[in-house]
Amino acid sequence: MKRTLSYVVPVTALFLCCAAPAFAARPQFRISSSSITLKEEGLKVRLIGGGEPRPLSSPNVHTMRSREGTFDAYDARELWYRGEHLGRWMDSSSNAQVLAMITTPFPTTMLNQLVTRDDFSSAVQSIDNVYEWDVDRLSGWIETFAGISGITGTKALRCPMGVEKLIAFEYEGSGLAYALLFKQSTSFPVPRKWxxxxxxxxxxxxxxxAAERVEKQFMPYVDRVSWTSTQTGHSKRMQAGKQIRESDRTAEFKASRAAVIESLRNMKDWWYVETKNYLIVSDLKSQNRELIRRMQTDVEYLRAAFEQFMPPLEPIEQVSVIRVFENADEYLEYVGDRFRWTQGLWFVPKRELVARAPAVESSQKIAMQAMLGLMYHEAFHQYLFYALDHRSASVWFNEGHATFFGSAEVSRNRLVVGEDRQRAAKVTEMARKREIDIEGMLHKSYVDFYRAGDDDEGGEERSKNYALAWxxxxxxxKGIAVRTRSEYASILDAYGEALRETRDPDVASAKAFEGIDMRVFEKDFIEFWLTSSLRREAEWVRIFKDYKSGK
Known part of the structure; x- marks a missing residue:
């Protein structure tokens, strides 16, 4: 059944990341004197001078609900764009070069629509495969793909050797657009495409x-090469352990995995590795091999622990994606200004755990541990999202557990969580000052939890919120294991059960603490944090099952 929802987004919003900042020196535009070969496209081209590849951003995912259950929906244009896109490169002057293969007109009935992947595929397949691309149709395709408000004119250019047609498309704005068609040839088994x-x-x-440079230094060097089909981006060198067999994957897992791998198309320095539940994509270099190995092994230990304490409502069939950027600026470009302050985050719209490489300030070992701790933290947010079928949990439960797992240590088939020294110091200070408000935390919203007001220097209030939730x-x-308060032992399990039943975080919090005298609970909580002997004993409490890789 076709399921669509009207969804209006200004086209320009999809291209805000292309806006160029102001520069003190006049920006330059150059064409490199060397060419690159895109084997899977059968294409050889030059790049803009100093151009570095930019990964294709994953499409925004929208959780939709119907009587049939929950399903993912996407902006139809984003799905279509991915099918046409070949690569994007950007230089230090904020010039960008985009390559695409013109294969399919956009299904206009889906303009500004949210659709499922299946519905979109059906719409594309219904379009006549024998499609004649005249100038008007090419103009319409370019306007949709590039987000151009309107083509104002076209100009046929002198064709380089091997090219049948070369057309420049003029439009208002700072850019140059061209469509090119190679001559028919029996020498190269490549599709006859624009x-x-x-x-x-x-x-x-x-x-x-810039146009003069392009026509003299770029166009004469566009050429075809023998087409080669390759497995995009998989790194055997970075892979820790065996890849899971394709036959062991569900159809939904395969589809979500394929979409992410496709984003690495023609990305020379990007690669991927995979584990039982995760796909890790990155451009980290070989000197980070130990970090990459630990990411692959540790995240599965964490996943087993997550499932032990919070089993998913239904089996999780999507691949869990971790994307790590070597370059901080590219990370910021990907996540946007709103998250400029972050080192990493569970990026819900993209369904990706996104992070940037750790800054090596003191030692590589310390930097690696910081990166792993960040991954452990965000991986819980990622898991909980899928485990709860895209629904939200209370911020105290979500951030409390993420911070709890963020201080985990993985070694010899064991996962151990001790005190987070920074959080422990803060919550102990709060206990001494009688600043503990458990009931207030139970019903605190995400906005209030993260908010840091104008008088909140250094995010002090936010720091207290994290410390108390943790x-x-x-x-x-762990703490109640060294006390005789057995009535507290079922609180977290009761919360999980109530959340599954009611799907209301506030109601779940109330049910979890039903029958608990909150004044006594708060008193016991404060006593624990102010009693060193209890805390030392709690550190030795083991709560995780041993994990065996591959099981």
């Missing part, structure tokens, strides 16, 4: 001068 070449220029770059989870997971 290619689109777009140079998105910094507004301060002279457009006429302290509550640590106490309920």
């Amino acid at each position: 290619y689109f070449i777009h140079f998105e220029l910094n507004p301060q770059v002279d457009r006429n001068s 302290g509550m989870v640590y106490y309920l997971r």
Whole structure:
């Protein structure tokens, strides 16, 4: 059954990341003197000078609900764009070069629509395969793909050797757009397709001068090469352990996995590795091999622990994606200004755990541990999202557990969680000052939890929120094991059961603490954090099952 929802997004919003910042020196536009070969496209081209590849962002995923259950939906244009896109490169002057293969017109009935992947595929397959691309149709395709408000004119250019047609498309704005069709040839088994070449220029770059460079230094060197089919981006060198057999994957897992791997298309420095439940994509270099190995092994230990304490409502069939950027600027470009302050996050719209490489300030070992701790933390957010069928949990439970697992240590088939020294110091200080408010935390919203007001220097209030949420989870997971308060032992399990039943975080919190005298609970909580002997004993409490790789 077709399931669509009207969804209006200004097209320009999809291209805000292309806006160029102001520069003190006049930006330059150059064409490299060397070419690259895109084997899977049967294409050889030059790049803009200093151009570095940019990964294709995963499409935003929208959780939709119907009588049939929960399903994922996407902006139809984003899905279509991914099918046409070949690569994107950007230089230090914020000029970008985009390559695409013009294969399918956009199904206009899906404009501004949220659709499922299956519905979109059906719509594309219904389009006539024998499609004649005249200038008007090419113009319409370019306007949709590049987000151009309107083509104002076209100009046929002199064709280089091997090219049958070369057309420049003029439009208002700082950019150059071209469509190119190779001559029919029996020498190269490549599809007879139009290619689109777009140079998105910094507004301060002279457009006429750039066009002259493109036509003299770029176009004569566009060429075809023998087409080669390869497995995009998999790194045997970075892979720890065996890949899971394709036959062991569900159809939904395969589809979500394939979409992420496709984003690495023509990305020379990017690769992927995979584990039982995760796909890790990155451009980290070989000197980070130990970090990459630990990421692959540790995340499965964590996953087993997550499932032990919070089993999923239904089996999780999507691949869990971890994307790590070597370059901090590329990370910021990917996540946007809203998350500029982060080192990593569970990026819900993209369904990806996204992080940037650790800054090596003191030692590589310390930097690696910081990176792993970040991954452990965000991996819990990622898991909980899928385990609860895309529904939300209370912030005290979500952030409390994420911070709890963030201080985990993995070694010899064992997962051990001790005190987070920074959080422990903060919650102990709060206990001494009688600043503990358990009931307030139980019903705190995400907005209030993360908020740091104008008078909140250094995010002090937010720091207290994290410390208290962590302290509550640590106490309920390990602290109560050294006390005789058996009535507290079922609180976290009761919360999980109530959340599954009611799907209301506030109601679940109330049910979890039903029958608990909150004044006594708060008193016991404070006593635990102010009693060193109890805390030392709690550190030795083992709560995780041993994990065996591959089981």
